[in-house]
Amino acid sequence: MAGSDTSAVTLEWAMSNLLNHPCILQKVRDELDSQVGQQQLLEESNLTKLSYLRNVIFETLRLYPAAPLLIPHYSSSDCTISGFDVPRNTMVIVNAWAIQRDPKFWEDPEIFKPERFESNNISETEGYKFMPFGVGRRACPGIGLAERVVALTLGSLIQCFEWENISKEKVDMSEGKGLTMPKAVPLTMPYYGCPLLLIH
Numbered sequence: 261m262a263g264s265d266t267s268a269v270t271l272e273w274a275m276s277n278l279l280n281h282p283c284i285l286q287k288v289r290d291e292l293d294s295q296v297g298q299q300q301l302l303e304e305s306n307l308t309k310l311s312y313l314r315n316v317i318f319e320t321l322r323l324y325p326a327a328p329l330l331i332p333h334y335s336s337s338d339c340t341i342s343g344f345d346v347p348r349n350t351m352v353i354v355n356a357w358a359i360q361r362d363p364k365f366w367e368d369p370e371i372f373k374p375e376r377f378e379s380n381n382i383s384e385t386e387g388y389k390f391m392p393f394g395v396g397r398r399a400c401p402g403i404g405l406a407e408r409v410v411a412l413t414l415g416s417l418i419q420c421f422e423w424e425n426i427s428k429e430k431v432d433m434s435e436g437k438g439l440t441m442p443k444a445v446p447l448t449m450p451y452y453g454c455p456l457l458l459i460h
């Protein structure tokens with residue numbers, strides 16, 4: 261799975277979600293102001309304090325996973341999955357997109373609500389309902405890098421520029437086709453530089 265394409269589409273989905281939810285965008289900006297301030301640029305060492313930014317990225321990956329069907333796996337032995345007998349050497353495709361929007365597991369599954377991740381330690385309590393990086397031995401080995409790159413880039417874009425949807429329409433969130441899930445309509449939006457940029 262390409263590391264750059266997955267991170268790039270996740271950024272585009274995250275930015276689109278924020279433009280459609282100005283209050284959430286403002287909350288991210290407030291967190292950046294209080295935890296990093298306007299006198300210095302966001303750095304990797306700041307990320308541990310930016311939990312709301314992290315939740316925005318998790319919520320983006322829940323609704324718009326970059327690899328919606330993960331990567332095809334083969335069963336190494338006969339097994340049973342949800343009551344279905346799966347013989348050895350069968351190709352198994354996991355629909356993470358559907359699981360991450362399943363109303364059996366998620367309250368208001370179609371709503372973009374980063375707060376849902378506030379009290380949870382995903383790895384311990386979320387089990388197999390949230391798996392944008394896959395799970396187990398063949399899960400994405402780039403997860404640590406991906407989380408840092410997406411958070412640093414998204415956080416820097418919000419810290420350094422003013423973003424606003426000037427169109428009367430919401431940003432189109434239709435999904436395109438591809439191994440990594442692109443937006444059907446690419447995001448284009450004007451932005452304004454912040455005073456922080458003039459300092460550096």
Ligand code: HEM
Nearest residue numbers: 261263266267326327330331392393394395398400402406
């Ligand atoms: C937001 C960013 C990313 C997402 C959402 C993502 C997601 C995934 C997913 C879902 C898989 C398949 C897991 C499975 O089938 O169980 C995967 C595999 C993989 N990813 Fe990522 N990935 C991201 C970034 C990266 C980065 C930055 C790198 C490396 C620098 C990377 C390297 C890999 C590799 C090498 C595999 C194959 C692992 C294997 O088959 O054993 N990924 N990724």
